[in-house]
Amino acid sequence: MWSLKKSVWVFHVNTGACNNCDIEIVDCLTPKFDIERLGIKLVGSPRHADALLVTGGVTAQAAPRLREVYRQTPKPCIVFAIGACACDKGIFTTGYHMVGPVDKIIKEVDPNAIIAYVPGCPPKPEAIISGVLKALAVL
Amino acid sequence: MNQQELNNKLSQIKAQLISIEQTADNRIYLSCEARNAYAVNKFLFEDVPLRFVIATGIDSDDCFEVIYHYAYDEIGCIINLKVFIRDRENPQLESIAPFLPAAEWIEREIHDLLGIDFKNHPNMRRLILADDWPQGVYPMRKEMDAKIARGWTCETSSRPAPESPARRTVPLGKPILPVGPFHPLQEEMEFFQLTTDGEIVTDIDMRISYNHRGIEKISESLQFDQVPYLVSRICGICSASHPTAYVNAVEEIAGVTPPDRARYVRTIICELERIHSHLLWVGLAGHFIGYDTVFMWAWKYREPVLDLLEEITGNRNNYGNVKVGGCREDIPDEIVPKMLKDLDEVEKKTEMLTKAVLDDPVLHARLKGVGTLSKEDAIRYAVTGPTARGSGIAIDVRRDDPYAAYADLDWNVIVQEQGDVFAKAVVRLLETLESVKMTKEAVQKLPKGPIAIEVKEIPPGEGCGHGEAPRGETFHYVRSDGGNRPIRHKVRAPSFVNVPSFRASCIGQHIADVTITLAAVDPCYSCTERLAVVDAHGNIVRDYEMLLQASRDKTAQMQKELGWPGLKLEDLQIG
């Protein structure tokens, strides 16, 4: 686990988000927040990632893709549920096309998965950064 | 054509209609039987001619209704054609997609959600529901209401999924290039499958559904006052435009006008949204062609705008600031000086970016003539927003059918004729400057008074509201039965019509130009981040990184050919 604590590489998965959580994640990269200074880096493939940043409440069409992405991520890895949707489907709870939330889908693949939650709609970049760092601290 | 002439024109098809009704100055409702629908639609689109907006499918108790919404932008009039399908057992309509490609997606959507068959549709495959959604279950039909309320989801259903592939099959031996699937807009999260011949794209197919959350259905379970919070979460970055269009529709039903101050506050929020959205786009476009500095800078300049929005509404995005009858949060007078100062700063930076783009010979060479959408195609695909204005179609809801305070302000609609990526970039950059100007004027003119009036009841009726979101027209149709919830709420986000136009703009393009052509419509960024070229045996021969690299290499190559050292922001005057 200690290997995860420094310089976490993250892969971003959108499973039916409204786009805001995603924009705030990308925002973390840009000059005002600049998470790369903390060693956190967005990567283009789950196979390179130490952590998944999952947004959205998981639609029926996205669920199989999320499972697949989780399978492809090297273990051990951490799953971050970013935003109210990812944590518990948020405002879309009653939608007929929603099969999430994220922890339910991930636990179908791996009941022992490590999942951290960052609530907010959308969580501010500061909240995302602090959530990631707090989770790393307790590992 | 003025209203009178339009009415005369419409009365030419009187014989085929059941009724013509004018509910307001610029809202006309026509109705006809299913057998006449094709002819009337053809007349409306080709002979009047009107711009196709969207169609709404409704399960009314004794029949199905499909409402085709059209707009006549010259006078900002919305014309709705209601078609009644009386045969509930076997609902059928003649497809209008053969002469109106813009209707292709919505007919597929109505087929998915309501089970109405469209005869002679060129491409009737599943669009909006998941691949494993059970066959014959139509979520927008009334009989599903009780089941969905009890927690039915497609995963708990035992009915089998259909066998027909939702993706188009490509003959073996042709290289295909899948793009996607993840992409975060309302119904517009996409998977693109590009068929290529060498380096040239020969066909493009799209699959959406990944982001379908069933918002229209959820909306029917919320009260009129709760819906704005839901619709601002359709697309995070249009989170002011959607609720504004929705309240426009509801206010039309209720026959109320919000107080002056509320109109101005709405305008200011909508324009701030446009500024940060366009800056976001400029950054991403820079990233796709290898100008990462532009990406970082544009996103940095966007931050003060988000801070202003947070100061006014309490959130950086998803403002939830409009409600039926006015606004929720006021703009405190104390922050006006700070707003003006910050806006000056944003204006300076945007001018700098605009100048950098317009003066850079590499960008001219790289983006001109790339991904061109001709004016004819723009009309056939009924595109809106900067995508339309970049192709020489001067439409803008803010001017054509003014809402909020747009009619009181002094601003210009930016139009470019060429239709290529460069034209769209110019439209967005100049538009950002117009928005800054407009916001400053609105802040200075901000009238005194209350920001909301109380609206107690929404009477039975129907209303159409639209608004100009950063990406184009967002359209909301709301029907009320006098209760406290909408009985039907249809949403059309601009990308729903802009994205299908890729068929016209991408075919014949170089693979290296695809990322930027797709991005030029500003569908959102995620789709282009998950992208791979697969050969006919399913082997990945190129992934997103390599395609991005191809795009960037092309820019670098041109820089070399032009003897241009590259864009150096340090050299530019930065305030």
Ligand code: SF4
């Ligand atoms: S949590 Fe809120 S901001 Fe994030 S995806 Fe869901 S609705 Fe959008």
